[in-house]
Amino acid sequence: MTATETSSTTIPVDASTLSAPQRWRRALGALANVIKDPNRTDEVLAFSTYANAGTMATRMQRFYATEPGQRLFDEQRAIDSHTVDLAKLAALPEGTLGHAYAHFLMSRGFTPDVFDGPPRGVTDPKASYVLQRMRQTHDLWHVVTGHDTNPAGEVALQAFTFGQSRAPSTLILALAGIVRHSRARPTLALDVVRALRAGRAAHGVPTFPWEDHWATPLAEVRAMLGVEPIARAAA
Helix, strand or coil, X not given: CCCCCCCCCXXXXXXXXXXXXXXXXXXXXXXXXXXXXXXXXXXXXXXXXXHHHHHHHHHHHHHHCCHHHHHHHXXXXXXXXXXXXXXXXXXXXXXXXHHHHHHHHHHHCCCCCCCCCCCCCXXXXXXXXXXXXXXXXXXXXXXXXXXXXXXXXXXXXXXXXXXXXXXXXXXXXXXXXXXXXCCCCCCHHHHHHHHHHHHXXXXXXXXXXXXXXXXXXXXXXXXXXXXXXXXXXXX
């Protein structure tokens, strides 16, 4: 689509400078496009940026109040093709986090480079880091929870993510997903409730140093995080 001033994907220099009505008008415009075409990743990101801008400060404070969160930022940890060798991870023993992650990506034709460049519409370096970290580790959340990348799995993972991050966009996307996909999956609403409860029961997923645990058994990683997989995890 052609970017215009009113386009939902044209994010201003700092979305937090917009008034709440301006942010939500753009957020809902992007959400409408996501509902029409869930594959519009650009619109998902735009929606998340606008919907979450008002709560950004609180969520960032929660992230950096933890020692692991601050350390991730200080060390500028990243999970991308520069830091991840999928072939080496795939060669790790079956049942380890690294092996499960590599198999998850490779079996779906994915790579660690899901997002190119820092988040748009965020000028604060600490906020930008957290958003990019969440995006780069999204597939690891799939692995540890066991939710697949099909529509129902993505919707449930949004609910789990809300339980951990309290980002408004994740709850709204989960609810929108129920509306869109419940006919195809009648149990989806129940799946979402269970995922939300699991997200609330888990601890420390956003600030977890995944890179330090590639060789750790996936079951141990789940125990560290207090995660009970709802669906069968890729391993």
